[in-house]
Structure formats: C-alpha cells, structure tokens
Amino acid sequence: MSEEREMITGIEVPIYLKYHFTAGEATARFLSQVRQGKLVGQRCPSCNNVYLPPRGSCAACGVATTEEVEVADKCTVESFTIVYIPIPGNPIQPPYVIANLIPDGANISFIHLLSECDNDTVHRGQRVQAVWKPQEEWDYAMDNIRYFKPLDEPDVPSESIGKVPVTGWEV
Amino acid sequence: MANLAAVVGIGQTKYQTRRGDVSIAGLLREAAVKALEDAGLGFDDIDAVIIGKAPDMFEGVVMPEIYLTDALGANGKPMLRVHTAGSVGGSTALVAASHVQSGTFKRVLTVTFEKQSESNAMWALSSPHPFSPHLNAGAGGYFAPIIREYMRRSGAPYDVGIKVATKDRLHGARNPLAHLQLPDITMAKVEESPMLWDPIRFLESCPSSDGACAMVIADASLVSESPKPPAWIRGVAMRSEPTMYAGREEVSPQAGRDCAADVYAQAGITNPRKDFDCAEVYVPFSWYEPMWLENLGFAEEGKGWKLTMEGATSLDENGDIPWNCSGGVLSSNPIGASGMIRFAEAARQVRGDAGAHQVEGARTALGHAYGGGAQFFAMWVVSADKG
Ligand SMILES: [Zn+2]
Numbered sequence: 001m002s003e004e005r006e007m008i009t010g011i012e013v014p015i016y017l018k019y020h021f022t023a024g025e026a027t028a029r030f031l032s033q034v035r036q037g038k039l040v041g042q043r044c045p046s047c048n049n050v051y052l053p054p055r056g057s058c059a060a061c062g063v064a065t066t067e068e069v070e071v072a073d074k075c076t077v078e079s080f081t082i083v084y085i086p087i088p089g090n091p092i093q094p095p096y097v098i099a100n101l102i103p104d105g106a107n108i109s110f111i112h113l114l115s116e117c118d119n120d121t122v123h124r125g126q127r128v129q130a131v132w133k134p135q136e137e138w139d140y141a142m143d144n145i146r147y148f149k150p151l152d153e154p155d156v157p158s159e160s161i162g163k164v165p166v167t168g169w170e171v
Numbered sequence: 172m173a174n175l176a177a178v179v180g181i182g183q184t185k186y187q188t189r190r191g192d193v194s195i196a197g198l199l200r201e202a203a204v205k206a207l208e209d210a211g212l213g214f215d216d217i218d219a220v221i222i223g224k225a226p227d228m229f230e231g232v233v234m235p236e237i238y239l240t241d242a243l244g245a246n247g248k249p250m251l252r253v254h255t256a257g258s259v260g261g262s263t264a265l266v267a268a269s270h271v272q273s274g275t276f277k278r279v280l281t282v283t284f285e286k287q288s289e290s291n292a293m294w295a296l297s298s299p300h301p302f303s304p305h306l307n308a309g310a311g312g313y314f315a316p317i318i319r320e321y322m323r324r325s326g327a328p329y330d331v332g333i334k335v336a337t338k339d340r341l342h343g344a345r346n347p348l349a350h351l352q353l354p355d356i357t358m359a360k361v362e363e364s365p366m367l368w369d370p371i372r373f374l375e376s377c378p379s380s381d382g383a384c385a386m387v388i389a390d391a392s393l394v395s396e397s398p399k400p401p402a403w404i405r406g407v408a409m410r411s412e413p414t415m416y417a418g419r420e421e422v423s424p425q426a427g428r429d430c431a432a433d434v435y436a437q438a439g440i441t442n443p444r445k446d447f448d449c450a451e452v453y454v455p456f457s458w459y460e461p462m463w464l465e466n467l468g469f470a471e472e473g474k475g476w477k478l479t480m481e482g483a484t485s486l487d488e489n490g491d492i493p494w495n496c497s498g499g500v501l502s503s504n505p506i507g508a509s510g511m512i513r514f515a516e517a518a519r520q521v522r523g524d525a526g527a528h529q530v531e532g533a534r535t536a537l538g539h540a541y542g543g544g545a546q547f548f549a550m551w552v553v554s555a556d557k558g
Contacts, residue, residue: 055415
C-alpha cells in the first residue's frame with residue numbers, strides 16, 4: 001500500500017527566546033516610578049521639552065537630560081489608527097484603537113491603547129485619561145496602564161497639541 | 172574625488188509568497204548567478220561580496236551570512252553584511268558602490284534578500300518592551316497615524332492612496348518578476364478591500380514575499396568588459412535620524428530631505444520632476460507616494476497628492492514622471508531586498524532593459540529606500556550618461 005506523498009521541502013523549527021532587558025539609567029528610573037503609578041519624564045536643559053518616556057538625552061539638542069518632571073496621566077490625542085488586522089499571539093481583540101498620546105506636561109507622544117470609546121468618533125485633539133490596573137498588579141511596565149479612555153473635556157486645537165501644561169487643558 | 176562606478180549586471184528572482192523549492196542559500200545564488208550572467212562575468216571576476224537583509228527574526232535564522240559564503244562564491248574574498256532595517260537593500264547597494272568608488276575593489280557582487288515565508292515579520296516587529304505597551308500593531312500600526320496626519324495637513328481627498336495602490340499594481344502587471352499580478356485591479360476593488368490599519372486597506376499595503384536581488388558594480392575601467400550598457404552611478408547618499416525626539420517632523424523627515432538634497436547636488440539635479448525620467452521609490456503603504464513626492468522635492472509641500480491624481484506618476488496615463496514602473500514595494504516585498512530592487516530597477520530603466528515597464532528613452536533615474544521609523548534613507552542617481 002504505497003501512498004503518493006508530497007516531497008518535504010521544509011520543517012517547522014520553533015525558537016524559544018527569553019531575554020534580559022537592561023534598561024539603562026533613564027529608563028530604569030522611569031520604570032521604577034511607573035511601578036509606583038507615576039509618569040516621570042525628563043526635561044531637556046536646552047530646548048525645555050519634556051520627554052516621556054525619558055531617554056537620558058534630547059536627540060534634537062544632543063544633550064543629556066537629568067531634571068525629572070512628573071507629568072499627568074491625562075493626555076491629548078495627537079494621531080491614531082484603528083487596527084483591524086489579527087496578528088499572531090495578540091491578546092487584544094481587533095478592532096482596537098492605538099493612539100499617539102501626549103501627556104499634559106510633556107512635549108512628545110507615546111503610543112497606547114484607547115478603549116471605552118466610540119472608534120468612529122476618535123479624533124485628534126481629543127482628551128483622554130489613563131485607566132490603571134489595580135495597584136497590586138503594578139510592575140516595571142507601561143502595561144500598568146490598561147488603556148486610556150475619553151474625558152469629557154473640550155478638544156485641544158491643533159496648534160496647542162503638545163503644549164498643554166501639567167495642570168491640564170483649559171480653554 | 173571618488174572613482175566612477177557603474178552597475179554592469181542585475182539579477183532578480185521571481186518574487187512570490189513562498190519559494191519552497193530553494194533554501195535561503197539557493198535563493199541568493201539564483202539572483203547572484205543571474206547578475207553575473209547579465210554582466211558576462213563569473214565568480215572569479217568578483218573581488219568582494221556585500222550582502223544585506225532585514226532583522227534575523229524575519230526568517231528565524233540567525234547570522235545567515237555565515238553559511239552564505241560558499242553559495243555566493245566568497246571563498247578567499249571579503250564578505251560583509253549591512254543592516255539598516257527596511258532601507259537595507261538601498262544602503263547595501265551604496266556600501267557596495269562606495270567600495271568600488273573608493274578604489275578598494277574593482278568589482279563587487281552585492282546581494283540582498285528576504286524569505287518572509289520562513290517566519291513572520293509582523294510578529295518579529297511586535298516584540299514586547301517594558302517601556303511601551305505591547306500592542307501588536309506591526310509596521311502598519313506605526314505608519315497609519317503618520318499617514319493620517321499627512322491627510323489632515325494636505326487636505327488630500329480620501330482616494331489618493333487607492334489611486335496609488337491601483338496604479339502600482341497596473342505597473343506590476345507589466346513586470347513578470349512582480350509578486351502580485353493584478354492586471355484587472357480597479358480603484359473600486361482597492362476601496363472594497365478590508366481595512367487593516369485605518370486608513371490603510373489590505374490592497375493599499377505591500378505583500379510578504381520571498382526573493383533576492385543582486386547587482387554587479389564595477390569600476391569605470393572594467394565597464395567595457397560587460398556586454399550590456401552600464402548604469403553610471405552619478406550620486407550616492409545616506410542619512411539617518413533618531414526615531415523619537417520632541418518636534419520631530421514625522422510626515423516629511425529631515426533626513427529624507429537632506430539625503431535628497433545631497434544626492435541631487437552630486438548628480439546635478441535641480442528640478443527632480445523635470446530632470447529625472449522616472450523614479451523607483453520605497454512605497455510600502457500607498458499614501459507614502461504623495462508623502463515622498465513632497466519629501467523628495469517632486470512637488471511642493473501639501474501638493475504631492477495632486478501629481479498622483481493627475482496621473483503624473485503613472486505609465487498607463489503617460490505621466491511625465493512615472494514612479495515605480497516595476498510595480499514597486501506594493502507589488503513585491505522581500506523586505507531586505509526591497510530597497511535594492513528600487514536601485515536595480517532604476518538602473519534597468521537607464522540601461523534600456525526594463526522590458527514591458529520600460530520608460531521610453533529613460534536616461535536618468537532615482538532609486539530610493541527608507542527604513543526603521545522612517546529614519547534611515549538611502550538614495551542613488553543612475554544615468555545612461557557618464558556625466
Ligand atoms: Zn532639547
């Protein structure tokens with residue numbers, strides 16, 4: 001009983017990889033404060049922009065940053081996309097919104113998830129706030145923030161995005 | 172002053188979803204042998220081999236250069252690997268060219284590749300880091316918000332990306348090596364395709380391809396030893412910038428503008444739309460055509476989309492400045508090779524050897540690649556004229 005078999009042209013070889021992330025001074029400092037539920041960036045001594053997460057330097061000015069500045073967990077949407085594509089191993093169910101968010105008191109965006117929102121009405125200038133995990137689950141990770149949700153506050157006009165003070169947005 | 176160098180041989184595999192019939196080494200050798208045949212040369216005529224590919228995790232095979240030495244005839248010769256994310260195909264060509272222009276070597280074989288079917292690039296690009304939430308959004312998730320910002324600033328109509336996607340696939344249908352063969356594509360079909368990363372639809376995105384591209388670059392003194400017309404390398408430039416800094420211009424990165432200004436100055440290009448006969452530009456998502464039209468100075472800021480919509484970049488509409496006649500990255504995307512394919516296709520045009528996607532009488536062309544968070548740029552200007 002000889003069955004016709006297809007020629008084997010490849011085999012599956014899984015790789016299992018664990019790696020140790022060495023954060024460096026600025027990121028280690030940032031992550032240790034995220035663990036306390038605080039977002040702490042660094043101010044550039046030359047251009048005064050506040051970086052979050054801090055990188056220990058301002059790449060625009062080419063200088064080291066050391067002054068720490070706590071920023072708010074309220075943010076403004078700079079831009080966003082709605083992700084529909086399923087990606088292997090992704091625990092988040094599409095469609096979901098990821099947004100470039102600029103925290104009050106900072107001058108550069110980071111990306112995070114937006115939820116408890118109507119995907120079709122998400123927009124630039126929209127005000128949002130962090131929804132944190134329960135404190136007992138906090139770790140050295142930005143995932144301590146589960147997602148951001150819309151705030152009932154007036155939009156920030158385009159020209160003021162990235163310039164909102166840490167005290168918040170007031171018209 | 173650098174020595175003059177030229178492309179004297181080009182070899183490409185047929186791009187497709189999966190090449191199950193060859194190993195990575197076999198795939199590269201296929202492109203290399205074709206390039207040598209095109210140049211009328213053998214492995215013995217080559218002084219050094221320079222290869223490039225995207226991150227190792229894209230295939231799951233680490234350090235492929237180690238076992239590619241024999242497949243590429245590099246026994247007893249220098250071999251090195253270049254890596255600059257998605258622009259690597261372009262920067263590999265430039266590293267190869269610079270070794271000839273400097274007089275270090277007389278003839279260099281350069282090969283780039285990706286065998287995307289062997290792993291999952293989307294997964295490889297979504298590895299977790301503690302300083303950022305793990306969002307699994309891939310490259311489209313990174314570029315979609317930047318595209319959205321371009322749309323807002325320029326006020327471009329929603330269907331510019333749809334037009335690019337259609338145009339590049341019609342170009343690709345003229346190129347038998349292109350992965351996607353969609354001669355019947357229409358703007359309606361692109362518009363109806365599923366949204367992946369709003370505003371990027373399925374048909375506005377590049378495919379995942381297996382393939383390799385190779386070139387032989389020779390010193391001017393040896394160009395006559397190859398039978399076909401050379402593509403003279405008239406300008407070469409690379410620029411980089413950090414991914415993140417306050418006030419970074421993400422829609423039209425400074426590194427791209429500086430790189431273009433440098434390469435144009437070397438080649439005497441003052442009006443890119445007029446001085447080039449065509450361009451092969453790295454457009455992995457449709458909207459990057461109007462964005463790069465502006466970044467590269469083919470159109471004023473905010474007006475790139477008008478060239479696209481007028482048909483200026485379309486072969487089928489007899490546009491004055493056809494972009495991506497080969498079908499571009501939107502038709503074939505073996506990531507590590509994609510930049511070099513742009514450079515090689517620009518060279519094919521000025522050699523008059525581009526088959527059914529030839530721009531009639533093309534003398535001067537731009538090859539362009541970008542990579543990372545639109546932070547690495549590589550460009551060359553090739554010409555039928557020695558200058
Ligand atoms: Zn600064």
